[in-house]
Amino acid sequence: MTERVTMRDVAAAAGVSPMTVSRALKQDSSVTAETRKTVQAAADRLGYVYDSTAQAFRAQRSGFVAVTLPSINNANFASTHKALTARLSHAKLQLLLGITNYDLDAEERLVRQLLARRPEAFILTGGTHTDVTRKLLQAVDCPVLEMWDIPAQPIQHVVGFSNAEAMALIVDHLAQRGHRRFGFLGANPGTDLRGAERRRGAAQAARRLGLPDMVQFDVGPAPATMTHGANFVRNAGPALEGLDALICVSDPVAFGAMAALVEAGRQVPDEIAVTGFGNFEIARIGHPKLTTVEVGAQPIGLMVGDLIAGLLDAETRSLVPQCQHLDPRLILGGSS
Amino acid sequence: MTERVTMRDVAAAAGVSPMTVSRALKQDSSVTAETRKTVQAAADRLGYVYDSTAQAFRAQRSGFVAVTLPSINNANFASTHKALTARLSHAKLQLLLGITNYDLDAEERLVRQLLARRPEAFILTGGTHTDVTRKLLQAVDCPVLEMWDIPAQPIQHVVGFSNAEAMALIVDHLAQRGHRRFGFLGANPGTDLRGAERRRGAAQAARRLGLPDMVQFDVGPAPATMTHGANFVRNAGPALEGLDALICVSDPVAFGAMAALVEAGRQVPDEIAVTGFGNFEIARIGHPKLTTVEVGAQPIGLMVGDLIAGLLDAETRSLVPQCQHLDPRLILGGSS
DNA sequence: AAATGGAATGGTATCGGTAACAGGAGTGAT
């Protein structure tokens, strides 16, 4: 293992002081072009690599923005992540990503770990957390933002949409089409919290419309997948009898369920309608296309990025928590 | 913004020295249980948060392992990432993730950025990089590992499989089933480098078997999606005439293509076989199931994790670069 | 020639943990 090359070494090689090296590499204007060239050459020759850790330590600014996501393998979260990365890279901020796997205890451990890196902002997916997580984040002195949800009691800032209201769009639409007996298919509400909100929203909307109680199905721990949807339908037996609409917590589940229904010779949507959520690519493949809800995953990322950048940059660290709502949009497919 | 609480503050509050605080919080055995309790209480009371940046600076060990992935929204990469995270968290290592979006220049920028964080190991997806990237990583004094590929000239360590050979499995299988005129559908080879390898492997295998030249199709920049597959088929016109097998670069593309073929009334596999790659969930949904290749995304993650942990932990920093190959496995579906 | 001003560069202290060593109190053996 070779000795680590530092600014001191570069300085010695270039015949200047470390301070000058620092300025030269930082493109500070108070350095002669010639000096800069000498320094750059020395740095290249020695294979110098800038040390962000030391910089972060000295400046007490890590350059990190911590983000927790339930899953990495989800087109919508990926979309948010991508938009966020793009927006924050302008502000020289780097995402420090943690995956919770839909587990609040894992989230808590992750939050501890991420906080220790002194992030300049903390972004959580969802509005439900352990008490400890909440306490940790309430005490922290950087902006905290919850996204993808509208928590009853936000920790601080929020960029999200109401999962319950979004699902009501689906229910209203189904009711308008004359469907009355709904089943809801999703993951265990204890693990998929946004899914649970959707479930609640659907049930509430059905009740509001005076429809019979929605029948609840649960395929196990989040995330619910295509395979879950398909297997559920295949093994449902008489559970689906009497239902004229199967409301699914997400497009993949809906796609799997619909594939299994079609395979079993059921007519979609005539015998039974199927709806999804999230406007994933899968909703637009195959026949019929899925009726679903576009939630604006990318706008969420952009809005979060702008909000965070604003909160950090201008020292406009508004003590008033910002709460930005998005309005999910119904996408009509042929499945309903 | 409140003042940052440091070990000094905790020490003062607990009536001990900072060193004792350090030891107490680190669960060092050389501290009385009573002292530890006092310290812990003081830390909790003040809302102390440990500073990994300072620790990393002092110890010259960041605790980071840098990883670049082409995309976050891919079940196989996600699987590798998850396995890797699990393995490395045992070793108290945290992943620092960078997404290249299948762009080698983006990868280069990312590598610079990640190197500045002084990672203890560097993991790249794929074996093709810009010259600068290679040079940067050759000069670095931490283990470097390329995965998901078998580069002709590895930078250092490798855990991967031959994309070309994996695709040959498909071609051999198709030939055995009597298919002769192949089309290959994938993203632009200049952007999807592992896809390009698969393309090359398929063409080579066809040639080896004395079959007619494979017809090449290209749906644009990576990643190729379901929609690309479907749209390609819909707009292919006579391009597909005469082909009896459509080899796709990945399952999503294959699924989209197959859906469009079925929609157009073509019999799969009797008129035209369709094959995928990667054994994604989508391969097992719908009819027929896709013939595909299981590459072992999770084992890759586990092997990479173990290798890295071994290289770092035991100071067995083997100067002999490790190269671990996986053997992809053909998965027969009804689509071929 | 001396004074002034501005631009470029250097010296030094510092951020928060912790390795390495130093020291002090207590215990047990001789």
Add this chain to the structure above:
DNA sequence: ATCACTCCTGTTACCGATACCATTCCATTT
């Protein structure tokens, strides 16, 4: 009582980049 030894705690220095202030050097003005 003395010594050796253990166990716990404290002191000091340091990691690398950079803010802050001091200093040098030159050009320009009086």
